[in-house]
Amino acid sequence: MKGKVVALLVFLNLCWLLIGGGVFSALEWQNESAQRVNYEDYRSRLLRNFSCLTEEEVANFITAVVTATNAGLTLDNSTAADTSNWDFGNSFFFSSTVVTTIGYGHISPSTRGGQAFLIPYALIGIPLCGLMLNGIGENIGGYVTKKKEQWAKKRWSKKVSERTAEVLVMLILFLMFLVFLVFIPSAIFLALEGWSYRISIYYSFVTLTTIGFGDYVPGQNSDQRVVYRLAILCWFMIGLAWMAVILNQVSTFLTEVGVKAQTARDERRKKKDGDTGEGEDNKAAEDVENSESTKSVKQSNVELRSMTPIES
Structure with missing residues (x-):
C-alpha cells in the first residue's frame, strides 16, 4: 500500500475517532451526570435515615458491592451464592469469549493461577x-462464489453488469446476516432474557463484531445455562464466520475495483504518451521531408541556371 494511501487512511481514522468522541460525549455525559446526582442523593438519604451508620461504613459497603459486581456476581434479591460463575459450564462459556476475542469482561480471572494460565x-x-x-468462512465463501458464477451465467450476464452483480451478492449476504444472525436471535433473546428488542439487537451486534462490552450477557439464569449457552456458542461461531465472508467479499470487490481503475489509468497514460510520441515522430518526418524538398528545389534552381544560356 502506497504511503499516500496510508496517510489518507490515518487521517480518515483520526477524523472518525474525533467524530465518535464528540458524539458519545454529547449523548452520554448528561446521563452520567444524572446518575452521579442520583447516587449522591441516595447516599445522603441513607445516612440521614440510618443515623447509626457512618460514612466510612457506607463507603466500605459500596466498595464491597462494586468488588463483588466486578467479580461477576449477580447481586439481586436472590442469594448471590446460589450459582457460580466458575462452574464448568460458565468456565467453558468464558473460554469461548477468550478465543473468539469477544471478551465480555463480566467475569475475569482474579487469581494468580488463572491470570497466568490465561496468557x-x-x-x-x-x-x-x-x-x-x-x-x-472459506467454505461458505467458496459456495457463495460458485453460486454467484452460476447465476451470472444464467441470469445476470445479459441483464446487469458484473460489478452490479457483485454488489447484489454482497447485499444478499448482508441481509441474510441481519435476518438469520441478528433479527431472529434478537427475538429469541427478547423471549428468554426479557430484554427489549432494541437491547437484543444492540447485544447481537456488539457480540458478532467482537466488541463485547459485557454490559449484557445471556444465560445468567441458572435454569438456562447449559444447553442455552451451547446454542449461543454455535451462534458465535457461525456469526463470526459469516462476518468474515462478508468482509472478504467486500475486500475482494474493493481490490478488484482498485485494480481495474489503476489499469484504466495506466492504459490512458500509455495511450496519451503513445499519441504524443507519434505526433512528434510525424512532425520530425515532416520536417525532414520539407528540408529535403527545399534542398531539391534549390538544387533544381542551380541546375536550371547552369543550363540557361546567357545573352550578350
Missing part, C-alpha cells in the same frame, strides 16, 4: 479459533 491459553486458542473460523 498461554489465549496465545494458542486465538490463532486456533481464527484458523477454524477462516476455514468455515
Whole structure:
C-alpha cells in the first residue's frame, strides 16, 4: 500500500475517532451526570435515615458491592451464592469469549493461577479459533462464489453488469446476516432474557463484531445455562464466520475495483504518451521531408541556371 494511501487512511481514522468522541460525549455525559446526582442523593438519604451508620461504613459497603459486581456476581434479591460463575459450564462459556476475542469482561480471572494460565491459553486458542473460523468462512465463501458464477451465467450476464452483480451478492449476504444472525436471535433473546428488542439487537451486534462490552450477557439464569449457552456458542461461531465472508467479499470487490481503475489509468497514460510520441515522430518526418524538398528545389534552381544560356 502506497504511503499516500496510508496517510489518507490515518487521517480518515483520526477524523472518525474525533467524530465518535464528540458524539458519545454529547449523548452520554448528561446521563452520567444524572446518575452521579442520583447516587449522591441516595447516599445522603441513607445516612440521614440510618443515623447509626457512618460514612466510612457506607463507603466500605459500596466498595464491597462494586468488588463483588466486578467479580461477576449477580447481586439481586436472590442469594448471590446460589450459582457460580466458575462452574464448568460458565468456565467453558468464558473460554469461548477468550478465543473468539469477544471478551465480555463480566467475569475475569482474579487469581494468580488463572491470570497466568490465561496468557498461554489465549496465545494458542486465538490463532486456533481464527484458523477454524477462516476455514468455515472459506467454505461458505467458496459456495457463495460458485453460486454467484452460476447465476451470472444464467441470469445476470445479459441483464446487469458484473460489478452490479457483485454488489447484489454482497447485499444478499448482508441481509441474510441481519435476518438469520441478528433479527431472529434478537427475538429469541427478547423471549428468554426479557430484554427489549432494541437491547437484543444492540447485544447481537456488539457480540458478532467482537466488541463485547459485557454490559449484557445471556444465560445468567441458572435454569438456562447449559444447553442455552451451547446454542449461543454455535451462534458465535457461525456469526463470526459469516462476518468474515462478508468482509472478504467486500475486500475482494474493493481490490478488484482498485485494480481495474489503476489499469484504466495506466492504459490512458500509455495511450496519451503513445499519441504524443507519434505526433512528434510525424512532425520530425515532416520536417525532414520539407528540408529535403527545399534542398531539391534549390538544387533544381542551380541546375536550371547552369543550363540557361546567357545573352550578350
